[in-house]
Amino acid sequence: MTHHAPDASVDPIYDVSTAQDLDYYGVFDDLPAADRQWWARAREFSAGLETRMAQHWEHAEYPVDLVRKAGGLGLLTDGVDVSEASMETLSPMAAGLVNMETSRADGSLGTALAVQGGLALRTLAYFGSADQKAEHLTKLATAETLGSFALTEPTHGSDSVSLETTARLVGDEDSGYYVINGAKKWIGNGASGGLTFTWARVVGGVHDGNVRCFLVDQDTRGYRAEVIQGKASLRAIHQALIQYEDVEVPAHAVLPGAKTFKDASKVLFATRLGVAWSAVGHASALVEAALSYSKQREQFSRPLASFQLVQERLTWMVSELTSMQLHVRQVTERDMAGTLTGPQASLAKYHNTRKARAIAQVARDMLGGNGILLKNKVPRHMADIEAIHTYEGTESVQSLIIGRDLTGYSAFA
Numbered sequence: 001m002t003h004h005a006p007d008a009s010v011d012p013i014y015d016v017s018t019a020q021d022l023d024y025y026g027v028f029d030d031l032p033a034a035d036r037q038w039w040a041r042a043r044e045f046s047a048g049l050e051t052r053m054a055q056h057w058e059h060a061e062y063p064v065d066l067v068r069k070a071g072g073l074g075l076l077t078d079g080v081d082v083s084e085a086s087m088e089t090l091s092p093m094a095a096g097l098v099n100m101e102t103s104r105a106d107g108s109l110g111t112a113l114a115v116q117g118g119l120a121l122r123t124l125a126y127f128g129s130a131d132q133k134a135e136h137l138t139k140l141a142t143a144e145t146l147g148s149f150a151l152t153e154p155t156h157g158s159d160s161v162s163l164e165t166t167a168r169l170v171g172d173e174d175s176g177y178y179v180i181n182g183a184k185k186w187i188g189n190g191a192s193g194g195l196t197f198t199w200a201r202v203v204g205g206v207h208d209g210n211v212r213c214f215l216v217d218q219d220t221r222g223y224r225a226e227v228i229q230g231k232a233s234l235r236a237i238h239q240a241l242i243q244y245e246d247v248e249v250p251a252h253a254v255l256p257g258a259k260t261f262k263d264a265s266k267v268l269f270a271t272r273l274g275v276a277w278s279a280v281g282h283a284s285a286l287v288e289a290a291l292s293y294s295k296q297r298e299q300f301s302r303p304l305a306s307f308q309l310v311q312e313r314l315t316w317m318v319s320e321l322t323s324m325q326l327h328v329r330q331v332t333e334r335d336m337a338g339t340l341t342g343p344q345a346s347l348a349k350y351h352n353t354r355k356a357r358a359i360a361q362v363a364r365d366m367l368g369g370n371g372i373l374l375k376n377k378v379p380r381h382m383a384d385i386e387a388i389h390t391y392e393g394t395e396s397v398q399s400l401i402i403g404r405d406l407t408g409y410s411a412f413a
Helices: 033-046 050-059 064-072 092-105 107-127 130-141 261-296 308-337 342-366 368-372 378-390 395-407
Strands: 147-150 166-170 177-188 195-203 211-217 223-227 239-250
Touching: 033 092, 050 107, 050 378, 064 107, 092 107, 092 261, 092 308, 107 130, 107 147, 107 177, 107 195, 107 211, 107 261, 107 378, 147 177, 177 195, 177 211, 211 239, 211 261, 261 308, 261 342, 261 378, 308 342, 342 368, 342 378, 342 395, 368 378
Parallel strands: 147 195, 166 195
Antiparallel strands: 166 177, 177 239, 195 211, 223 239
16 A cells, blocks of 8 residues: 655645744844844754754653753853853843743743753852852853752742741851751752752841752752643743752852842842843744744635735734834843843833733734644743743732832832
8 A cells, every 4th residue: 555645735834933033123133243143043053943842842841952052052141140161151132132032942942041041050150159159150051960949939939038948057157057948839940950049048047037048959868859740831841849858958058149038039130131031032933923824824715914904913913022122122221231120120021921922812813723733833832921921920020019119109918
């Protein structure tokens, strides 16, 4: 019996993954050459990963090899100063472009960048001792060692300042050790076999009651982590539920620069802008998919792109995408000038993830039934946007940060 390949005319194949660099206002036209080179490097890394990442997403597989490949290319450093690792430090603009481009390819890869560089590496660079940096900075920057940032707890998300994980001091601050007990949830790389930057409330010593950060090797006795199953978003990166049961770490495991919860907030403030850039990447992928599909798909003997309603929808999506691009360009310029405030970073995140969600809904609808197939990338981005809309501070929390800045009144409990 002769077997024939499926007839493409029976079930057409649509190219919805080709980058089109939709920048209607030329928001990125005048970028410095060095920043463009990093953008191009991220584009080259991401090229050709569409089919593979769709499969990883469907099967909830974490492609650690790709994370390490990105690390070897210097794409995971997220603007953190890595000069001590003899690596090139990206400008905030270059870091944003890399985040955008990686997220345009796949949300799980974009989140891996945010976890490894934006959270873990940044925590070490901001607060680590010289010895801690000498031992771990290069390995984290290249993803030779996977790093995680453990702040959120099963019962403390938006109110993470109320964290209940404790670190009890035994002996003195110099030669003693800490015993950590508690739990953390939604921790990217938390079950990777690497290092976990654990935020806990100190019991005993001069820092009694303060929130500090501890460098915990995941092989330490009493550290138990399991990959969270059943996620409907960011399925191609593993996030963990961690339990600490009398985990003992030496006194030198404390990051000396991290002394209060405000230090954890400093890291989150820096990464909030990265989420805004990530949203631009997701939105770009969705608008590109809708535009490409509308030109290729024919209904009523005409391309969808020739219909008035479709052109109006494409115009609306491009207008929203342009607004998102303007937001990240302006706030990143302020970041580089040292004038960016926390509420401004919150507004960029608040605005861009909201717009990305709306764009996703329209793009999904425009692809009709084909819009629910993972191979056409739209449903994957649509689901992943739901995660970035929540992490690094929910929409509600961002609005309260901005509202407090506008009114002078704190609506937090």
